Amino acid sequence: MSAVMEGRAEGPTLRQRLAARGIDGATLLVLPCVALILGLFIYPFLYGLVLSFQPKDGSLFGNYARFFSDPFLYGTIFKTLRLAFPVTLLNLLIAIPIAFRVRLMRRQRLLTTLLVLPITLGTVLVAEGMLFYFGPQGWFNRILMAAGLLSSPVSVLNGYWGVFISLVLTGFPFTFLLTLSYVTGIDPSLENAAATLGAGPAARFREVFLPLLVPGLAITFCLSFVQAYSVLPSAVLVGDPANATRVISIAAYQAAFEEYDYSMASAIAMIMGAVQLLVVVAVLGCRSLFYRGPAAGAKG
Amino acid sequence: MTVGPATFKQLHLQGVRREFDAFTALKGLDLTIERGEFIALLGPSGCGKTTALNCIAGLLPVSGGRIMLDDRRVDVLRPEERGFGMVFQNYALFPHMTVRKNIGFGLRMRGVPKPELEKRVDAALAAVRLESQAGKLPGQLSGGQQQRVAIARAIVVEPPLVLMDEPLSNLDAKLRLEMRQEIRRIHQSLGSTTIYVTHDQEEALSLADRIVVLRDGAIRQVGTPAELYALPAHLDVADFMGFRNRVNGELVGMEGEDALLDIEGTVIRGRMRAASSGRAAVAAIRPDDLEPTGTDSGIPVRVEAVEYRGRGFHGVGVTASGTELHFASPYPLQRGAAVRLGADAGRVLVFGDAR
Numbered sequence: 001m002s003a004v005m006e007g008r009a010e011g012p013t014l015r016q017r018l019a020a021r022g023i024d025g026a027t028l029l030v031l032p033c034v035a036l037i038l039g040l041f042i043y044p045f046l047y048g049l050v051l052s053f054q055p056k057d058g059s060l061f062g063n064y065a066r067f068f069s070d071p072f073l074y075g076t077i078f079k080t081l082r083l084a085f086p087v088t089l090l091n092l093l094i095a096i097p098i099a100f101r102v103r104l105m106r107r108q109r110l111l112t113t114l115l116v117l118p119i120t121l122g123t124v125l126v127a128e129g130m131l132f133y134f135g136p137q138g139w140f141n142r143i144l145m146a147a148g149l150l151s152s153p154v155s156v157l158n159g160y161w162g163v164f165i166s167l168v169l170t171g172f173p174f175t176f177l178l179t180l181s182y183v184t185g186i187d188p189s190l191e192n193a194a195a196t197l198g199a200g201p202a203a204r205f206r207e208v209f210l211p212l213l214v215p216g217l218a219i220t221f222c223l224s225f226v227q228a229y230s231v232l233p234s235a236v237l238v239g240d241p242a243n244a245t246r247v248i249s250i251a252a253y254q255a256a257f258e259e260y261d262y263s264m265a266s267a268i269a270m271i272m273g274a275v276q277l278l279v280v281v282a283v284l285g286c287r288s289l290f291y292r293g294p295a296a297g298a299k300g
Numbered sequence: 301m302t303v304g305p306a307t308f309k310q311l312h313l314q315g316v317r318r319e320f321d322a323f324t325a326l327k328g329l330d331l332t333i334e335r336g337e338f339i340a341l342l343g344p345s346g347c348g349k350t351t352a353l354n355c356i357a358g359l360l361p362v363s364g365g366r367i368m369l370d371d372r373r374v375d376v377l378r379p380e381e382r383g384f385g386m387v388f389q390n391y392a393l394f395p396h397m398t399v400r401k402n403i404g405f406g407l408r409m410r411g412v413p414k415p416e417l418e419k420r421v422d423a424a425l426a427a428v429r430l431e432s433q434a435g436k437l438p439g440q441l442s443g444g445q446q447q448r449v450a451i452a453r454a455i456v457v458e459p460p461l462v463l464m465d466e467p468l469s470n471l472d473a474k475l476r477l478e479m480r481q482e483i484r485r486i487h488q489s490l491g492s493t494t495i496y497v498t499h500d501q502e503e504a505l506s507l508a509d510r511i512v513v514l515r516d517g518a519i520r521q522v523g524t525p526a527e528l529y530a531l532p533a534h535l536d537v538a539d540f541m542g543f544r545n546r547v548n549g550e551l552v553g554m555e556g557e558d559a560l561l562d563i564e565g566t567v568i569r570g571r572m573r574a575a576s577s578g579r580a581a582v583a584a585i586r587p588d589d590l591e592p593t594g595t596d597s598g599i600p601v602r603v604e605a606v607e608y609r610g611r612g613f614h615g616v617g618v619t620a621s622g623t624e625l626h627f628a629s630p631y632p633l634q635r636g637a638a639v640r641l642g643a644d645a646g647r648v649l650v651f652g653d654a655r
Contacts (some may be wrong), residue, residue: 187390187392189388189390189392190392190394190395192357192359192379192386192388192392193386193388193392193393193394193453194394194405194409195358195359195378195379195380196357196358196359196379196380196382196384196385196386196454196463197380197385197405197406197409197453197454197457198380198383198406198409198410198457199380199405199409200378200380203409207394207405208394211396212395212396290396291395291396291437293395293396293437293439294395294439
């Protein structure tokens, strides 16, 4: 017995020990992704971060000091929040009831295809469509005037509401598809169980669906919010880019390509990222108060 | 919220139909269930047993017919208004609630005051012997424990009717036996009425007061376990009740109650269960009832395989025409040996082609 043991005294090979920790040949497939992330995200991010601390005036925090002392600049944070927050919330609130209806439908694929279209069209095309639709000679004003509800065309565009509508249009499909995937991920037998136990539709939503959905909805909110917060094209095309919809990305754009101050632009981009991060962390922090396990009725 | 009455005398299914597009899952079910009965709906998968249960629970609307609780029509009520308890095949425990909250859910929905709720949840926890697990989430429990929570959650509201949809199918063999006794014990101690869906004849036989055998969306036979076990009315019910041997033969005469059936030149006696229009008939025999005769009467077979089964041996023989017969033997047999097999006339069921 002991002789046999001694013969194998070296123990498992390096390969076996790595495999025991989940590292094997297939792990190498991760390298291209790592390279992409390093090259296209980490490096530019660090470059920008360093650049933001090298302002034209030579001081370390010059850019940040300038940003937070100029209301025309720091105001953009709140102008963007004023757009992104309600838009994301509204999209989520519309998406939930529709997702609950759609989960019971059979032709989901057709609907999802229709909904993906606005994503592929992009914000510019949507903004262009809005320019025609909501313009003085567009359908919107013509119908309201023909119905006698308006005496002269209203200008929805070139202001807060233009960007708001554009963001809802382009953001909704994304929010909806994410929400739908979370809603359909909940085992339907849980609803049946709640029903047989005497819970009406409202109670089933409140007691079963909502608690199980909150973590997913929080992630949906974060992703949708980040998208809305970085709005640029529609803020320019259908908004009022000098005042009401002077969002933070416009400030960054102007710094970079009108003042040619890349250092300042980087600083604004960093501030923008920090604000997004703050909101995301806050939302995900609240998420941890809820149950986050699998939304199924039982294990296998 | 109006929840059904705590008690009733009879549950009537009157011509209950259910169609899915072109497919008819239930072809008009007629059944009366007495209060306190334990009814098993037994059948192969796709026979409509789960559909029937879901129709009774209100999770599926019926396409036709009525479900009556005494003289109160319930098929028009929503599931939350019927007040029946249901145990799901996958348990359907709320994953975000503790065991205690899961069990208390139904009481809370009924607006039971907190002190009483706690008392009843404690009693239910004790009934399924899960007191020590009350604070855990379902994901932290084993399959058998989850099953017990599901049962406790359904019975704590003291429903007039408890519906169980293959509750033991996800458990291993040993646990299945334990839970079977548990379910029977709980049913007896509460005196509730239970409808239990299963495809396992052993489960149905051991649990039920009456068994309803379903096939292709229609009732094939209703009877006590003893009736169904000894005298299935149809060949497919017999098939389900463990009559594994089915041999084609020719009716050659009757002697009192007994039919004489010619099987490949050997005449055997059996009980006539379904009439035949011509002479063709099928004999159904359980493997345990078919044994080597040790004489020169009986169906001659060549032994193909023999398995040791602890108390005896299980043999597989092949007749001259190639029909496989499963039989029991108290002593070992050599592969390739020639034996003759026979069974008591009372243990052989003869089914004509008129089904």
